[in-house]
Amino acid sequence: MELNTRVRALEYLIQQKGLTGITETTPAFCALLVYYDPAVTTYDALCAAIADVAAQADTAVLPPSRTVELPCCYDDPTLGFDLEAAAKRLGLSADEVVRLHAGAEHLVYFIGFTPGLPYMGLPEKLRIPRLETPRTKVPAGSVGIGGIQCCIYSVDSPGGYWILGRTPLRLYDPGAPEPILLKPGDRVRFKRIDRREFDEIESRDSHRAIDQSPTVNAAGHAEGERGGRSPFHSNDCDSPGARALLKILEPGAQTTVQDLGRPGQLRYGIPPSGPIDRASFILANRLVGNADTAAGLECTVLGPRFEVAAPCAIAITGADMPLTINGAEAPAWRTLVLAAGDVVKLGAARSGVRAYVAFSGGIDVPLVLGSRSTYLRGRLGGMDGRALKKDDVVTLLPAAMPARRRVKPCAVPDLTSLPTIRIVLGPEADRFTEEGVAALLGGEYEMLPQSDRMGARLRGPRIAHRRGHDIVSDGIALGSIQVPGDGQPIALLVDRQSTGGYTKVATVCSFDIGRLGQVKPGQRLRFRALTLADAHRSLGAWPASLADALAAE
Numbered sequence: 001m002e003l004n005t006r007v008r009a010l011e012y013l014i015q016q017k018g019l020t021g022i023t024e025t026t027p028a029f030c031a032l033l034v035y036y037d038p039a040v041t042t043y044d045a046l047c048a049a050i051a052d053v054a055a056q057a058d059t060a061v062l063p064p065s066r067t068v069e070l071p072c073c074y075d076d077p078t079l080g081f082d083l084e085a086a087a088k089r090l091g092l093s094a095d096e097v098v099r100l101h102a103g104a105e106h107l108v109y110f111i112g113f114t115p116g117l118p119y120m121g122l123p124e125k126l127r128i129p130r131l132e133t134p135r136t137k138v139p140a141g142s143v144g145i146g147g148i149q150c151c152i153y154s155v156d157s158p159g160g161y162w163i164l165g166r167t168p169l170r171l172y173d174p175g176a177p178e179p180i181l182l183k184p185g186d187r188v189r190f191k192r193i194d195r196r197e198f199d200e201i202e203s204r205d206s207h208r209a210i211d212q213s214p215t216v217n218a219a220g221h222a223e224g225e226r227g228g229r230s231p232f233h234s235n236d237c238d239s240p241g242a243r244a245l246l247k248i249l250e251p252g253a254q255t256t257v258q259d260l261g262r263p264g265q266l267r268y269g270i271p272p273s274g275p276i277d278r279a280s281f282i283l284a285n286r287l288v289g290n291a292d293t294a295a296g297l298e299c300t301v302l303g304p305r306f307e308v309a310a311p312c313a314i315a316i317t318g319a320d321m322p323l324t325i326n327g328a329e330a331p332a333w334r335t336l337v338l339a340a341g342d343v344v345k346l347g348a349a350r351s352g353v354r355a356y357v358a359f360s361g362g363i364d365v366p367l368v369l370g371s372r373s374t375y376l377r378g379r380l381g382g383m384d385g386r387a388l389k390k391d392d393v394v395t396l397l398p399a400a401m402p403a404r405r406r407v408k409p410c411a412v413p414d415l416t417s418l419p420t421i422r423i424v425l426g427p428e429a430d431r432f433t434e435e436g437v438a439a440l441l442g443g444e445y446e447m448l449p450q451s452d453r454m455g456a457r458l459r460g461p462r463i464a465h466r467r468g469h470d471i472v473s474d475g476i477a478l479g480s481i482q483v484p485g486d487g488q489p490i491a492l493l494v495d496r497q498s499t500g501g502y503t504k505v506a507t508v509c510s511f512d513i514g515r516l517g518q519v520k521p522g523q524r525l526r527f528r529a530l531t532l533a534d535a536h537r538s539l540g541a542w543p544a545s546l547a548d549a550l551a552a553e
Contacts, residue, residue, distance in 0.1 A: 003030045004109045008184055009060035011267070013053045021046055026266045026475035027110045027184070028499050029119065029149075033475025035266075038536045065185040067105075070152070072143050072190040073198040074098045074165035079142075082162040086145065089128055089162075100126055101143075101164060101190060106150055108186040112473070112499030115269040115378045116154040116172030116180040119473055119499070120188060126150075130470055130501060132485030134160035136450055141166045143190070147470045147501055154269070155377050158454070160484065160502070165190075168202035172269075174380050180268060244310035244361070248392040252304040252346065257363050257382035257394075259295040262371030266475075266498040273373035273381065274494050276453060277354055277514035279542075280318035280413075283549055284358035287315035287335045289402030294362030295372040297388075299355045303346020304388060308338050313360040313402050319352030319518060320415060334406035334553065352415035352518040361399030375495060377454065404553040411549035415518050418444070420526045423481065423506040424535050428471065431503045432483070436464035440481075440505060440527055445489065449521040453495040455482075456516055458525075462487035463505055473501040479508030479516075491516060509535050511542045 011027045014034070021041030026033040036046050074080045074094075087094045106120035113119075122145055130146035135158060138144070142153045144161025153159055154171040167190075171181045182188065193201070248255075258281070261274030275281035275298050282292045297304070303321045316323055316332040323330045324345045330336055332355075338344070346355060365372050365382055374382025383392060429437060445460035469485040476482075480492045482502040491508050492500075493516075508516055509530065519525050530538070 004107075005062070006054075006057045007032050008062055008110070009057040010050075010054050012062065013056055013060055014050070017053060019046070019049050019053070024263055024266055026112065026498050028112065028474040029109050029472045031474040033477065035477070038539065043532070062185060063183075065107075065187055066183070067187045067189065068182060069189050069191050070167050070169060071193045071197065071201055072102070072165045072167045073193050073195055074102075075192075076195045076198070079195075079198070080163060080165035082144075083164050086128060086162040086164065090126065092125070097126065097164065098192060101145070101150070102192050104189075106188045106190075108182050108184055108188060110184050110499070111180065111182065111267070112269050112475075113151070113159075113497040114153070114155050114157045114172070115174075115380075116182065117151055117269050118171070118182045118186070118188070120150045122148055122150045128162060129468070130160040130485075131162065132469070134158050134484055134502075138163065139166065141168065141171070143167060147472065149473060149501065155379075157377055157497070166198070168198045169205055172378070174378060174385060244308065244312045244359075244396040244398070246306045246308045246359070246394050246396065248304055248306050248388050248390060248394065249343070250305040250345075251388045251390055251392070252299050253302040254300040255304045255388045256298050256374040256376065257295050257365055257372055257388075258298045258374060259362075259372045260293050261373050261494065262369045262381070265369055269498050270369070270378060270380070271375060271495050271498065272478075273371070273375045273453075275354075275356060275514075276494055276517035277318050277356065279511075279514050279546060280354075281356045281358075282546060283333075283407055283411075284315045284317040284356045285362075286546075286550060287317075287333075287402075287405055287407070288313045288358045288360040289399065290358060290360065290362050294358065294397075295365065296359060296363060297357040299346055299357065301353060302348045303355055303357075305343065305345040306394075307343045308340065310340050311338060311401070312396060312399075313337050314344065315358045316346065316355055317358075317407070318355040319349040321349050321355045322347035333412050335402060335404040337401065337404070349520070351520070353520055354517060359396050360402055361397035364395040364397045377495060405550050406553055407549050408551050411545075413515065413518070418524055418526065419515050419519065420528050421516050422509045422512045422530050422535070422538070423479075423527050424509065424532055425506045425529050426504075427507075428503045429505055431466055431468075431471070432505050433464045433466050436462070436466075436487070437505065439463055440489070441529055444524040444526055446524050447519045447521050451521065453493055455493055455496060456491040456519070458489045458491065460488070460524075463489060465503065469503050471501055471503055473499045476500045476504075477507055478510060479513055480504045481506045481508065493517060509538065511539055 021036045024035040087097045108118040138159040142163045144163045146161040261272035368381040379385030439461035443461035445458040448457040450457045482490045
C-alpha cells in the first residue's frame with residue numbers, strides 16, 4: 001500500500017512539473033509507465049529527471065479517499081461462473097470464498113485495463129494464479145480475482161481473472177456527467193445480493209444511464225446542435241464553404257471514424273485508438289491536402305459504399321480493396337476528385353486487413369476528450385462510439401480542392417509477403433527461458449481470427465516461461481507482446497488495455513504496428529529484435545520516409 005501511494009504521488013508530481021518530453025503516464029500497483037518522445041529527450045536524461053522528482057514523492061499530499069459500497073450477486077452461476085472452480089482451486093467452499101471476499105475492504109490502487117476498471121487488493125487466502133488462457137470476452141460488471149488482485153470489468157472485454165460474481169452498477173458510463181465511478185484511493189466493500197435484487201438494480205441503473213446520455217441523431221450530433229432534418233441532397237451544400245456530406249449506403253464489415261487518437265487518457269483506462277496503420281492513414285490525408293490529424297475512415301476486411309452530396313476529393317490507402325466510382329474501377333494511393341452524386345464502393349480486401357479513406361477537409365464529428373477517434377469497446381467518439389451503419393449521414397469540414405498527387409510505387413507496401421516485424425526485447429524478457437526467446441525470434445507465427453483493434457493474437461512456437469506467467473499488473477505500451485501461460489503471444493494495439501498482468505517478452509516497434517495490423521488471419525509473420533538505439537534511429541527516419549512518399553500527378 002505504501003509503495004502504491006508513492007507511485008500515485010510520483011505521477012502527480014510529474015504532471016505538476018511538466019517534465020520535458022513526457023507525453024503520458026500510466027500508474028499501476030508498484031510501477032509507473034512513462035511514455036516519452038525520444039525526439040525531445042533522451043532515455044538517460046528522462047531517468048535522471050524522474051529520479052529527482054521521485055525524491056519528493058514521500059511528502060506529496062494526495063486527495064482524501066472515499067468508502068464505496070458495491071452490490072454483488074455471487075449466487076447465480078451464470079454471473080459468478082468461476083466461483084465453484086476457484087473455490088476448489090483454493091481448497092475452500094464457495095461460501096467461504098464469498099465470505100472472505102465480501103467481508104474485506106478493497107483499496108483501489110489504480111484505474112486501468114479498460115475505462116474505469118479498478119485494480120484492488122485481495123485477502124491473502126483468495127490469491128490464485130490467473131487463468132492460463134484469457135477469455136476473449138468477460139461481461140461488464142464481472143467481479144474477478146487473479147494473482148494478488150481483485151478487479152471489476154467495466155466493459156465487455158477479454159480477461160484472465162476468475163469470475164466470482166457480478167455487480168449491476170455501471171463502473172463506466174460515457175454518457176454520464178462523471179463517466180468513471182471509482183477513483184484511485186477509494187475503498188470498496190461488496191454487499192452480497194441475490195439475483196432478484198441484481199435485476200432490480202440493473203434495470204434502475206440502466207434507465208438512469210439512458211436518461212443522462214445525449215440523444216444522438218444519424219449524423220452523430222447531439223440533438224439541438226444542428227437542425228433535425230437530414231440535409232443530404234438539400235441546398236445546404238451549394239453555397240461556397242458549405243459543409244459537404246456523404247451518405248452510407250452499405251457500411252462494410254467494420255468501418256469507423258478515426259483521427260490520430262486521444263493521448264493522455266490511459267491513466268483512466270481509455271486507450272488512444274486512432275488508425276492501426278498510421279502511415280497509410282497519414283498518406284491518405286496528405287493526398288487530399290489535409291493535416292495529418294484530420295479524421296477519416298478505417299475500413300476492416302470489407303469496405304463501405306457511400307454517396308457524396310457535393311464535390312470533394314478522396315484518397316484510399318492501406319489494404320488492397322477493389323475500388324469503384326459509379327461502378328467503374330478507380331486507383332488507390334492517389335488523389336481522386338468526386339462530383340456531387342458520385343457513389344464510391346470498396347470491396348473485400350484482397351491483401352491486408354484495413355483500408356483508409358480520407359476526405360478533403362476531414363470528417364466532422366464531435367470531439368470527445370480532444371479526439372474524433374472511435375473506441376468501440378468504450379462506446380466513445382466517432383459516430384456515437386460505434387461503427388458506421390446504413391443510412392448514416394456524415395459531415396465533412398469545408399476545404400478547397402487539393403492538387404492531385406499519388407504515392408510513389410516504391411512507397412506502397414507489399415501486403416502479400418511474409419513480414420518481419422521489428423521488436424525490442426523486454427521489459428520482462430528475463431522471465432522467459434533462453435529457448436523461449438529463441439522460439440520467438442526463430443519461428444513463424446500465424447495471425448488468428450480472434451485478433452482485433454485491441455490485440456493481435458498469434459499462434460506458433462511456444463514461448464516458455466522461466467518462472468510463471470503472472471506478474472503484478474503494470475502498464476501496457478503500444479506493441480507490448482504479452483505471453484499468457486499457454487506460451488502464445490498477444491501483441492497489443494491501439495485499443496489495448498492500459499495495464500495487464502501477463503509477462504511481456506518484447507515490444508513491437510511503433511513504426512511496424514501498421515504492418516502487423518495488415519496481416520490477415522491465417523497469414524504468418526516473423527519477429528526480429530533491434531536494440532533500443534537502433535529502434536530510435538529507425539523511428540527518427542520514419543517521418544522522412546513519409547515525406548518522400550508523395551509525387552505530383
